[in-house]
Amino acid sequence: MPPEEAPIQLRRISVLFCDIVGSTELSQQHSIEDMQIIMQHYYQVADDIARQHDGYLVGSQGDGVVILFGYPRVLDGFAERCVQAAQNLQRALAEKLVTFDGRASFHIPTRIGIATGQAAVGQASGALRGDAMQLVGPVVNRAARLQTVANPQSIVVDSKTQHLTRSSVLYSEVEAHDLKGLPSGTEVFHVLGLRREVEGPVAPATLIGRDGEAATLRRLWTQAQAGTPVTVTITGDAGIGKSTLIQSFVSMQTNPSMRVVHLHCAAMGARSPLLPVAKTLDALTASGATNPSLASLLGDPAPELLHRAAQFLGLGATPAEDVTLSLRDRDSILDFLGRWIIRGHPARPCCLWKTPNGLITPPASF
Numbered sequence: 042m043p044p045e046e047a048p049i050q051l052r053r054i055s056v057l058f059c060d061i062v063g064s065t066e067l068s069q070q071h072s073i074e075d076m077q078i079i080m081q082h083y084y085q086v087a088d089d090i091a092r093q094h095d096g097y098l099v100g101s102q103g104d105g106v107v108i109l110f111g112y113p114r115v116l117d118g119f120a121e122r123c124v125q126a127a128q129n130l131q132r133a134l135a136e137k138l139v140t141f142d143g144r145a146s147f148h149i150p151t152r153i154g155i156a157t158g159q160a161a162v163g164q165a166s167g168a169l170r171g172d173a174m175q176l177v178g179p180v181v182n183r184a185a186r187l188q189t190v191a192n193p194q195s196i197v198v199d200s201k202t203q204h205l206t207r208s209s210v211l212y213s214e215v216e217a218h219d220l221k222g223l224p225s226g227t228e229v230f231h232v233l234g235l236r237r238e239v240e241g242p243v244a245p246a247t248l249i250g251r252d253g254e255a256a257t258l259r260r261l262w263t264q265a266q267a268g269t270p271v272t273v274t275i276t277g278d279a280g281i282g283k284s285t286l287i288q289s290f291v292s293m294q295t296n297p298s299m300r301v302v303h304l305h306c307a308a309m310g311a312r313s314p315l316l317p318v319a320k321t322l323d324a325l326t327a328s329g330a331t332n333p334s335l336a337s338l339l340g341d342p343a344p345e346l347l348h349r350a351a352q353f354l355g356l357g358a359t360p361a362e363d364v365t366l367s368l369r370d371r372d373s374i375l376d377f378l379g380r381w382i383i384r385g386h387p388a389r390p391c392c393l394w395k396t397p398n399g400l401i402t403p404p405a406s407f
Contacts, residue, residue: 049163049175054111055123055155055202057096058184059087059130062150062193064104075141080104082139083149090133094126099176105185107176112162120157120205124232127153127196135194150194154187156180157201186220187229196232203230211236251286258290318378319354339381350374 061067061083068076084098087106091098095116096108108126111119131151138146160178183199191197203212213231220227258273265271275283291301304317326335336347353374 049161051159052112052115052162053119053157053159054109054162054180055120055157056160056180056184057108057110057123057127057130058102058105058154058156058181058188059108059127059151060103060105060153060185060188062152078141079139079149082137083134086133086137087130090126090130093129094122096122096126099174102185105188107181107184109162109176120155120202121209123155123157124196124198124202124206124210125235127155128232128235131194131196152188152191152193153196154184154189154191155196155198155202156183156187157199157205158183182222183227186223186227189220190216190218190229191231198230198232200228200230203228209236210234251282251289254286255290258286259294262290262294315354315378322354339377342377346373346377350377 067079071079083104084101084106087108088098090096091108094110095114096110097112099107099109101107108123110116110123110126116122131153134149134151136148138148140146158178158180160176160180162174162176162178164174187197187199198206198212200215203210203215211233213233216229216231217226218229219225254275261271261273275286277283302321304321322335322338325338335351336342339347339350342350349370353371
């Protein structure tokens with residue numbers, strides 16, 4: 042939660058505006074008491090999702106809720122977190138039904154608009170408690186206008202959000218809409234889903250002025266090939282060539298007989314440390330004539346272990362319910378996945394490359 046006396050400051054944020062579809066009809070079909078239950082359920086789910094993704098539920102506008110990402114905490118990948126939160130919010134509202142005593146339950150359909158830009162946000166000096174939060178900037182109105190062109194149970198974003206998240210989110214072709222209060226032909230993108238990471242050949246990269254670092258990687262790689270595990274962490278400012286250094290190493294030092302595992306990290310998965318593993322396994326076992334099954338890829342483990350691991354990682358058609366695992370189950374699954382990542386004949390060492398999408402420092406384990 043923001044500090045009580047946080048001064049107003051200019052921040053670059055992503056704004057999620059969620060609106061209930063058919064709210065007018067809903068209010069006509071239910072009593073005031075029932076609508077209070079519906080809206081309380083709606084706000085509670087939205088607040089839970091905001092907290093899970095390090096967002097801040099700033100308030101409501103009618104039947105719409107406004108969630109900020111990038112305030113009060115400055116976050117890496119705030120736009121990605123916002124898109125992920127939007128997907129999870131709609132999923133949670135669809136799964137967590139509103140229930141009344143003795144009457145049928147139903148889910149709350151929504152449409153969501155997301156916009157990214159600068160806004161003045163904080164507490165105005167001397168403001169009264171309950172009316173302290175100040176949020177000023179066109180980005181808020183833009184998010185609200187964007188949701189009006191979204192289909193029920195869908196998400197639309199502006200061009201700035203699309204630009205920041207295009208490497209991790211799939212979008213429709215750009216559309217131009219005339220929205221009230223916005224420039225004519227405002228660009229709009231519909232969210233189609235998250236990108237599936239697919240392994241492929243690593244293209245050679247040309248290094249300039251990195252002879253020392255390249256020599257260090259070659260020395261450690263030789264040590265790993267001799268049977269001594271090595272972990273390398275490459276740090277540095279954005280844009281100085283960390284990924285290029287790793288790309289050059291992988292293309293020059295590995296060969297087709299070696300198993301190279303690419304694990305892709307992103308800010309939207311910061312609260313799910315095993316998400317890179319799950320995404321990699323999902324990509325490797327995607328529908329296709331040449332792709333292996335999850336069982337064969339993982340070395341045909343015992344069916345119960347395979348089932349629990351798939352549940353743990355949220356893979357395939359495993360049921361969403363009853364995924365509570367004992368500490369022993371979790372430890373056995375983590376040990377199993379660790380052995381899968383590093384196993385291999387000594388003559389065919391494994392190179393593990395984690396690519397951060399420019400958000401997280403990439404470690405590589407040999």
